[in-house]
Amino acid sequence: MLNTPVLINIAMVVAGYLCGSIASAVIVCRLMGLEDPRGGGSGNPGATNVLRLHGKTAAALTLAGDMLKGLLPVTAAVWLGLPHPVVALTGLAAFVGHLYPVFFGFQGGKGVATLIGVLFGTWWMLGVLFVITWVTAAAISRYSSLSALTAAALIPFYTWLVLPEGAYIACFSLMAALLFWRHRSNIRNLLAGTEDKLGAKSKE
Helix, strand or coil: CCCHHHHHHHHHHHHHHHHHCCCHHHHHHHHCCCCCHHHCCCCCCCHHHHHHHHCHHHHHHHHHHHHHHHHHHHHHHHHCCCCHHHHHHHHHHHHHHHHCCHHHCCCCCCCHHHHHHHHHHHCHHHHHHHHHHHHHHHHHHCCHHHHHHHHHHHHHHHHHHHCCCHHHHHHHHHHHHHHHHHCHHHHHHHHHCCCCCCCCCCCC
């Protein structure tokens, strides 16, 4: 039989996935009486699409919800003093839950805000480095997607720099790869010069 610590570790990872599966964009829009973001704009249930469709308030609430569902389970795992691999896997599970939510037909968002929450929950400096990179790239390029991709690409390096634990480097590298995969349409648009810039209304 599994002993209690193992059960706690497994339960924490499962809780991370279930927490990540809560689609903040869909819930916020329903509560505010707005169109489901999966049916308009880019069809992505994330803060950027909500901003384009419904404005700053709905987008801010969506962003906060997506960050919290990465932050809370990881913070709980750290507070419980669970091993680094378990904390890392909890973050990965929350991120995967956002991408493929069990409660919403496994059709989720692209993971940027949830990744930020996971990073802050793991070690605040990682979150700060991601945000600084995103803001710098956005100021230069004016592309939200390119900024997220740039920051995500640097996260394995940042992790190696400030929190050189193999489990974190591996899980954050996988998250970065998944984020790139989920942004493949944005990458095509960037290469074609058709990607929407920050503040622009979606053309889709």
